[in-house]
Amino acid sequence: MKKFILVLNLGSTTTKVALFRDLNCHIVKTYSHDKELISQNINEQKAVRYHTLMMFFCECGVRPEEVSIVASRGGLLHPVEGGTYLINEDMLKDLTEGRYGDHASNLSGILAADFAENYKIEAVITDPVVVDELCVEAQYTGLKNVKRTSIFHALNQKAVARKYAESIKRDYEELNLIVIHMGGGITVGAHHLGKVIDVNNGLNGDGPMSPTRAGSIPADGLLKYIERSGLSLSDINKLISKQGGLLSHLNTEDIRDIVADIEHGDKNSEEVLNAMAFQIGKEIGAKAAVLHGEIDHIIFTGGISHSSYVMELIRPYISFLAPIMVYPGELEMEALAYGAYTVEQDRNLLKTYRAEETHD
Structure with a gap:
């Protein structure tokens, strides 16, 4: 059977x-x-x-x-x-x-x-x-032939959004939520009535830096780096998506090790982790603007959300926007x-x- x-x-x-x-x-x-x-x-x-x-x-x-x-x-x-x-x-x-x-x-x-x-x-x-529910405005960049693409933790973001909606006996399709998945990559999605109308491309150089991804980089600085290094397009893609972020700055992607170093007085690790939290907070603020400030809840998920240290770094940037819920790990x-x-x-x-x- x-x-x-x-x-x-x-x-x-x-x-x-x-x-x-x-x-x-x-x-x-x-x-x-x-x-x-x-x-x-x-x-x-x-x-x-x-x-x-x-x-x-x-x-x-x-x-x-x-x-x-x-x-x-x-x-x-x-x-x-x-x-x-x-x-x-x-x-x-x-x-x-x-x-x-x-x-x-x-x-x-x-x-x-x-x-x-x-x-x-x-x-x-x-x-x-590759779930793409971006509103038209979110697809535009400042170059006519370059559009923003939607690559994010769609499965887990939508799963925790539905779980939260179920917990308050509401439908996902009637809520405005900001969902943040924090893992090897970090994506921040604006969920408007069941559609993710804006989200950073967490793989290819968009949004906050993460344990292994570079996030948004000033174009001028990146172009000069490419010119100096002589790296191929494939090498640059690998650098941005697999060798950036915390790994680039601190030679480790493990949040637990970084927090332990900070607790032992490592000021460089502290500064880098503070910068990542700052960038996450800034991205959440951008999604709040997309939702016109009408936010039912802010929801965190992914492996990094297990870290109370990181969560406390982020909270001051966003606590005034909406209530915060944390679903550590993933529901994939x-x-x-x-x-x-x-x-x-x-x-x-x-x-x-x-x-x-x-x-x-």
């Missing part, structure tokens, strides 16, 4: 797998991978990651045949509206070819599709990082299971991904 939802969430260094009965988590496991594997491209990692998935079934005593649907983290695709999408041939082709970028999340969908094909079931993604596995469960209950909610004819 098919009775489980299989949830896959692949990160750059981990494979997280769970089984849900309806919306109740039956078991969840996280597997860490060595540097040799994660240095390979996503297609080279595929066999090892799939083996990890099958090992999970052996360890938890459940047969793969008992899975009714696979719920996967969404990868880098063309912009889509929020919701749950079938992993079809168009999506699989874009993920496999890395048409919109290479990221470990692409492999989630690829692995889910393989499993689904082997066991004759469907695989879906929910609220991928629950959100993926929820997306799959809802489309099993109502097929009309399942959306179709179509490949774009052209891609600049």
Whole structure:
């Protein structure tokens, strides 16, 4: 009897797998991978990651045949509206070819599709990082042929927004919220009546710096740096998205280590962490303006929100705007299971991904 939802969430260094009965988590496991594997491209990692998935079934005593649907983290695709999408041939082709970028999340969908094909079931993604609900004004930059793109922690941001709405017995679609996901990247979203109408691109140099990402950089300074360093476009992208932020300044991305250094009198670490908090506060203020100051709640989530030290640095910048709620960690596995469960209950909610004819 098919009775489980299989949830896959692949990160750059981990494979997280769970089984849900309806919306109740039956078991969840996280597997860490060595540097040799994660240095390979996503297609080279595929066999090892799939083996990890099958090992999970052996360890938890459940047969793969008992899975009714696979719920996967969404990868880098063309912009889509929020919701749950079938992993079809168009999506699989874009993920496999890395048409919109290479990221470990692409492999989630690829692995889910393989499993689904082997066991004759469907695989879906929910609220991928490319959810784009930006208002027209938010898409503009000062250059005619350059537009802002929406890449953010859509899955977890929308999950905690819905969780908060449920806690006060309101609908997400009737609230104005500012949601901040603070992890390896930091994204700040203005949620207006169920749509994220403005959010910083937390991957590619927009918004506050984070543990590994540079955030917004003055264009003149960046251009001069490129000229001096002679780095390629690929190298600069890596610098901005993987080697920036706290890692660039302090040679570590671990908030716990940085706070410990501060408590032992490290003034440089203190100054850098204060600067990150300042930038987060400033970004929240910008989203408050987007919402015309009509904010029901400010919600923090992500791994860094576990740090009371960081939270206390940010609060003075924003406490006058609206009440603050903290959901430490993330609700991604629950959100993926929820997306799959809802489309099993109502097929009309399942959306179709179509490949774009052209891609600049």
